Amino acid sequence: MGMITAKEKQQEYYQALIEKDRNYDGIFFAGIKTTGIFCHPTCRARKPKMENCEFYQTAEEALLAGYRPCKICQPLSFPQAIPEEVQLLVKAVEEQPEKRWRDSDFAALGLNSTTARRKFKAIYNMTFVQYARARRMGLAFKEISHGSKVIDQQLDTGYESSSGFNDAFTKIMGNSAKKTAVHTLNASFIATPLGRMLCLTDDAYLYLLEFEDRRGLEREIASLRKKYNFRIIYGQTKLNQQVEEQIGEYFNGERTEFSLPLFYDGSPFQKEVWKILETIPMGKTLSYQDIALRLGDKNKVRAVGRANGLNKIAIVIPCHRVIGRDGNLTGYAGGLERKHYLLELEKAQVVSHNKQ
Structure with missing residues (x-):
């Protein structure tokens, strides 16, 4: 019996979603492209067409893909009831998904920071910081993923100036205050057996290659943008394609060394x-x-x-x-x-x- 292909796995998950099969609760999460939410297989909401579904093994992957949790099936808490404090936190994040949380923000909601964080971790199996960061970064990553369509449309109409494209991270990190010239980095995602990697390049160097859920990724991107006045937009460069090819060869056992021009940002x-x-x-x-x-x-x-x-x-x-x-x-x-x-x-x- 051969291995199950990715397409067969998607069909299996979609069938479970249609049938609301409880055996799959906690096994996968379904991202619904048309609504921007992700659900448990047993969600009672109207089921979408298969082409409008994306499937994820973890809730964090769904968040990083830009999806928000469904209010009907509350996918992160299954099968537990959600404490009021946790419901309040999720609602607050959705009201300001770009926000970076501090202890004073918990107090403003009338919550004890330590208690609320502990309950959040117990229910969602991820820390509140991890959740909020994944939601923030998911918005930026969604901009990158969507950026290809926007840029293709603009290029089709003869509009080629990258200065007209929005920095994917402006909403969560703000604009640089520097008066110096802006330098554009192109962002794309590379699929690997260990999850997606974010790749930042220009025509000359590879600046960043990290797993999208890496601790500290948000800080790394913010540092690059501020230090070098980089603007980060979607884009495929020749170098990006080389990175993708060589990473693919590495995971396939076909490459033992890399030959890529690297930008070393450090002391x-x-x-x-x-x-x-x-x-x-x-x-x-x-x-x-x-x-x-x-x-x-x-x-x-x-x-x-x-x-x-x-x-x-x-x-x-x-x-x-x-x-x-x-x-x-x-x-x-x-x-x-x-x-x-x-x-x-x-x-x-x-x-x-x-x-x-």
Whole structure:
């Protein structure tokens, strides 16, 4: 019996959605393109056509795709009842989805910050910060995904100036106050077995390649926009296509090294660390202490760890190949499950190439 294809899985999920099959509650979430909401399979709302559905394994993926939770089936809480405090928080986020929350904002709603956060995590299986960030970033990511249609329409009518296109992140990060010339970066998404990756390029460099749910991604993007006065819009560049091709080859076991022009946004020390990371062969690892010793100071282990965490170009600059001194997997912002997957993938590739 062969493996189930992605199309067959979609058909299976759609059938479960139509039949309101309770066996699939919690297994997947359905994003409805026509309404912008995502639901549980058992939602009693009118069922859409299959071409208007997108299916996600987690609620965070649906949020990052720009969908908001359905008010009818309340997909994040199944099968539990939702406490009043949590309902209030979800409603407040929807009223201002671009907002960054502080403890004082909880007080303004008459909520105890610690209690409300704890209840939110217990019900939604994600922190409130994680939820609010995913909702914010989902709005920007939706702009990027939708941007291709907008730009195609404008180019069809002969309008080619990128200055007329909106920065996808303006709503949640604001405009740069700098008076210097704006530089445009093109944003697109790359599908991988570990989830979508956000890719930022221009014609010369790859600036950022990160999993869309990475901790700190919002901060990284804000830093780039502010520091270099970047405007980020949807766009396919030749370099972006090269990144997509090489990442695809990597996951397919067809590539052991990358050949991409990288923009290193960091201090001289951080750049030294990243250069060392690029020398770690596939299938091998170094500890933070190993890298500190290579830099000539065994006491810089923490500084190496910080530099490793500030890497904005995942996989290509292989920060996942850095482990703890005791051999434990530590400190990967993309998540330890991804780190384990990448290291195992690379070990298998090395074994395969050695047999050839």
